[in-house]
Amino acid sequence: GYDITSYYQAAKEVGGDLFDFVEVDDHTIGVCVADVSGKGVPGSMVMTMIRTALRLEARGNKNPAEVLAKVNQFVTDDIRKGMFVTSFYIVLDSRERMISFASAGHNPMILYRGKTKETFYLNPPGFPVGITLPDIHLFDKTIRADRIRLHPDDMLVVYTDGITEAMNHKREMYGDERFLAAIRKYGNLDVVEFVSKLKEDLQSFTGGYEQNDDVTLVAVKENMEAVDVKIDMFKELFELAGKSDVTILQACKEMDVSPSTYYKYKKIYEEGGYEYLREMLHGYTNVGLRHMSIEVKTKLYDIIREHPEYGPKRLSDLLNSRKYSFVEIPPRLIYEELKRAKLNHRKQRERFVQRGGKRRLKPPGTPLLTLDGEVMVGGFRSEDMEKGPQFFQAPSPQPSLKNRERMITMKSNKNGSDESDKKTDASREDADKTENEIKITSDASKSDDNENILSEEVKKER
Known part of the structure; x- marks a missing residue:
């Protein structure tokens, strides 16, 4: 049900890009596109390691974040310092x-x-494979995965920056806008x-x-309605289980479906037939509820x-007007976009307009790190992100209380505080209070945007 086509053009005799297809199980395949920071023979050697690790870890694992985390553990010690690999990994489940x-x-x-x-x-957070991080567990704690269902004629495009950074004789780049325009223009065609x-x-x-850079692209197009595939599968399952010489357990085993799933959807079918079952199965992951289109x-x-003075609610109302073609976007989604762009306060939006009002719509591939090692995911600190539904996340160990206390002590010494002279048996509540005070002090010299965000969050805590 998925049509897949790729295109690759090496800038040198030995390329540094990778695209690979991995069999995860009988109904699932993995698609990986990767780009190494080095070119030539060294880059090719690194890509060979990545490909080997990916094929070892991907088998039987449908969690793409966990697979990339294990690949990073596999190759980090063997990658030369200064080199790293960016990669995008997709898992296509043809049954679901x-x-x-x-x-x-x-x-x-x-x-x-x-x-x-x-x-x-679509770009969940994650650091490049093999990059040197201040905390060895930071890669596992940061990387996340997302999932969607496609409609017929929807298409996914995974690529390396060799496309958008391709140059002509005038040294002009192909660029993101030209690339998006081409996708919109030719997106109605089949993938080939x-x-x-x-x-x-x-x-x-x-x-x-x-x-000067390799060009790699993989296009995946959906040509089947997800609900039709599910209906056909259940029809075959119910017919098989209805045979006199086949038990329900045998039918479920042959169709690779759990007995609990069989009984759940068999009851729905008996209540209203296949049309009712179709209605129950027609729900899909609506990407528009969690992402805003370009x-x-x-x-x-x-x-x-x-109107820099408008907040999320008024912005939502104005988008849903004739002038903007009645676009319905919930205020929550607008607030998340403003927060990602550090424009969730009126003064920030006013300064944004004063500076020219230019905003890069393409999110960065790699999360940013502050000087004290904190992760900035989507433009703001990871600890300040609103916790939404997370489908996958690579498992990671939590820091112990001793390590936490040690970090607090190091921050105290850095700011010239006399807290290190106090007794080490201070209560945990005092330690938490000290940590918050240190964070405010260390952020005092940052830009006005960060100060506004931080002060607002501290007020909320109080």
């Missing part, structure tokens, strides 16, 4: 019609909605024609100019430039 994905510092995957002609950047047209567009732009983001920032 579910797509799970995780990113290790890679470019965001682009989703093209065939019905609405919208494009989305789509990749062919995109290749022609890229080569027409570069005009044969020699490139086209909507463009409209949102147009409004902010004109």
